[in-house]
Amino acid sequence: MKIVSYLLAAILAALGLIFLTGSQGQLVRLAIGVVLLIAAGAVIYLFRSKPQVTQHTVVQQIDLSGDVNLETMKCKVCGAPLAKDSVEVKAGAIFVACAHCGASYQLEEQPTW
């Protein structure tokens, strides 16, 4: 989504410049150009101020409140609830080894954007 946001901002900025340079003294075109440039800036600003959940925080949450989180975690292979010792954090990634069906896999992150 990062690229889309910047692409949108670039398109808005380009249109704004076109209106500004092609305004030929017409106030309406000048105003449209300014509005488009402001919109382009707003898109970048909104995107940059958007908090991003990193893998680090995900791992921390599981470390700190493992019991709470694991109550809602289920094996994606057999659906059995996962015990606390079925989950391991290795090299910043979360690995699950299901005690019920024996499946082991890396837990996928849920992108928030």
Ligand SMILES: [Zn+2]
């Ligand atoms: Zn399982």
